[in-house]
Amino acid sequence: MTLRLATTDFVLPGQPARARLRASPSLVVGAACLGAALFAAAVSLFWTPYPAQAIDVQARLAGPSAAHWLGTDPFGRDVASRILEGARNALFVGTVAVALGAGFGIALGLLAAAAARWLDEAIGRAADLVFAFPAILSAILLSLLLGPGMVTATLAIAIFNVPVFARLARSAAGVVWQREFVRAAAALGKGRTRITLDHVLPNIAGLLLVQASASFAIAILAEAALSYLGLGTQAPAASWGRMLFEARTYLAQAPTLALFPGLAIAVVVLGANLVGDAQRDSLDPRRD
């Protein structure tokens, strides 16, 4: 509903939705935030200050120091190391969930736009229904089925994203299908599949990328929330959401425990939102 309102007005007839990304302050700051998270995730594959799971009871709940840059948790585990490992898990879940949701959603949306009216209607209704189950509810149902864990969280977020992309792709593709050059291609005998792949998809790709950025931001938030609730990444693997859950009990004793994982989440989400904004601006035909 909102997505249609917010985005389709950028695809004006005769105005290709492909545009070059301009280096704006949003883009620079956003890319820097995302780059930092990506760098942290990559580094954690080879090196962390301490093994992220190493328990040191003597050093438990220590504040930031030269030995432990961001302090230690209730088990004496190094917070900096766990934040680095958490980056890897968060980015992995976020990327896979959005890729899966976008893949299925876009395919369904394009199919609905190209197909007969009844199929279009059926896909639309199904998307509305799935939309009524917020990711948290799908995650609850899935966790009953599969047990809690990273796979459950990824699938729940992916399922939530399918109708988001399906609706967007459907409405944007519908506009492209009305355009002269698509009608001309159809009149020349080009099949619906070819038209979809050659003309429709490239023309809506920009919009879909904007949505992918926004969805990635939401996926990072959702992964953290599910892990906080114990439905996502499981201990002892590090997850920003779980770290915040563990910090809850020690708020008075060790407030910094609740600070750094939250900051990490905020930086990634801010980065994805800013990059999405920059992409959206570059698509807006009304910009000067």
Added chain:
Amino acid sequence: MTTFLIRRLIGLLAALLAASIVTFVAVEILPGDPARSILGIGAEPTAVAALQHQLGLDQPVLIRYAHWVSGLVGGELGLSWTYRVPVADLLGPRLAVTIPLAVLAMLLTVVVGLGLGIVAALRPGTAVDAGAMTLAHAGMALPNFWLGLLLILLFSVHLQWLPAGGFPGWDAGVVRAIGALLLPATALAAVQAAILARVSRAALLDVAKDDFVRTARAKGLSQSGALLRHALRNAFVPVTALMGLQFSYLIAGAVIVENVFALPGLGRFVFQAIANRDLVVVESVVWLLAALVIVVSFVADVAARLLDPRLSESR
């Protein structure tokens, strides 16, 4: 308008029914026998069979579904396996926490979000606009449970103004009850207020370019006057549609925030039910939450339609 309402009502009923099917099927295909998990591994087969009969688990799937749906309609949701009382009796007190929490959060969202959006749109390109939008960007990046922890740290641990969690109940007085909901509602509202601020600003600035606003300006109204008197109602159409969606997110978010603040609402209830494998409760609560989302988006849809001045002649 009547045709539109009838069509939307049929759609609403279909969606509620479909949600019941999805929920029922999801719980139904779960592995394991509920009767056995209640009684434990060492239970006598005869006792298991008796409990299965008592829970109605020995009946065909379609009959059980029909039974459950007729229960949903009549308010008879079955017996909770852990509490041994009707689920409907358990839901009342929890709804009395979750619904006020979501409504309070929605109020905060509308006041702060619309306020920021309008203030920014009245002075586009100024420091006020930039400040409001920076705030909105920050708000959108804050996970609600993290903001909840930060609020507890500030207002409960350091300043000791508000409780860190729990709910005294409405019997303890409205002020105390709302006091307990204030921090969770703020944590819940921040992201939605930020989104609403951005969308309402964009919608207002969009309408500001329309001819009727130019006409109003030509007739001598100031830019702010033209925006507030003429553009606001038009800008409200997309904003109302968004608010319906936001209420749904608030209900979903309540599941998380109730856990942060140890509030005895539907969200905490469903988590305890999962831990106890109390499937009758899980089934009913998940459907109820989905139904709330569906009904609210229906109301928002109809409201957006009623508000749209371009469609008013078709009423």
